Amino acid sequence: MxxxxxxxxxxxxxxxxxxxxxxxxxxxxxxxxxxxxxxxxxxxxxxxxxxxxxxxxxxxxxxxxxxxxxxxxxxxxxxxxxxxxxxxxxxxxxxxxxxxxxxxxxxxxxxxxxxxxNAESMFQRGVFNVFRYLSDDYRTNVKEPFRIGSKVIMEGMVEPSFRSGLCIRYGSWAKDKLNDLDRVFQTLDGKPFQPHALTSAMDAAFQAGEVFENENYRAKAFKKGTLHLEFLRLDLLDKVNEQIAEYYAGNVLPDARAA
Structure with missing residues (x-):
């Protein structure tokens, strides 16, 4: 790369x-x-x-x-x-x-x-760790245990905002998880990464009661604490899955865009 x-x-x-x-x-x-x-x-x-x-x-x-x-x-x-x-x-x-x-x-x-x-192996390990615990569906996918689909549901990510509406959980691993996820996508897209820019933008949308969307993601927050996250750049999602495949087994995994 x-x-x-x-x-x-x-x-x-x-x-x-x-x-x-x-x-x-x-x-x-x-x-x-x-x-x-x-x-x-x-x-x-x-x-x-x-x-x-x-x-x-x-x-x-x-x-x-x-x-x-x-x-x-x-x-x-x-x-x-x-x-x-x-x-x-x-x-x-x-x-x-x-x-x-x-x-x-x-x-x-x-x-x-x-x-x-060791840069490539370090990055691939990071990609693997970021997406390893992304969702229950990801962990329990027996046929493709380490391949990400275009939509995921993330538990325990959202809480009520002290201002209004909802926000990403403050002072928890939730912000770090999204920060790492965005770092991977920005890096694979060849763009500079701005730490916590994604979580700040999501917070602004969720506090206003809106669905968050940019060129890479669409996200909706729910009062029960879940975050529904959709990956819009399927070309970048393919690159993520290539990194996971190389790290996990070196296999060429079948297409899973319909996941």
Missing amino acids: SIFKELALPTTLDDLLTAREEALRLMADARRTLEMAKEVLAPHGRHLMPHAAQIREDQDQVRRELDTSLWRRAFDMTGFKQLMDAEAVAEFEKSLCPTPPEFTASTIRATFIDLRI
Whole structure:
């Protein structure tokens, strides 16, 4: 797939590395300058150094916080994050705590070369996980256990909105599930992904008592908590099913558009 072949390490990562080194140098200089200010004041009495000018964190903690932010920025810049499902993103975030890998040229190269090699399998695993628990019909389809039809019914996805009407369940896996689903469709369509744009648009429609529809989906919310979701782009649905087939068994599955 072209989305994997086009992945590359942008030259702006070099700019991030340069900025990191300069920022750490300036912060170390600032630390030394503040220590000098404290020494200048010390002979004239205790506690003269303003509290707001006190250094509260050591240099290692500063570096760890900076490197954590730089890793997150690097993942956004390279496009790898768009290939990652919620589980993979959680694994990435876990790797940054409590101590992230040092953000250096060698660790960047090792991390992103490995990700580029495994990008397709990582994406396919994410597709499989996204659609694996999409609906009861999907799970119990004996003849085609891992193929998505054009319509699904999703349980436990909807709740009353505190404003009016209905909305996607707040603070639950429901929003993450739809977010991951939309990420897959946008990626396979070669478009940039805007996190939670779909759930926000659905909420606006459901709160107004309307059926949601855009170029990819039609969705209707019900008071009992179910969400009826229809996939309108059958070409993208075919691509999803190809990814699932390759991940699950490498089989060419028969057409299921009538599902």
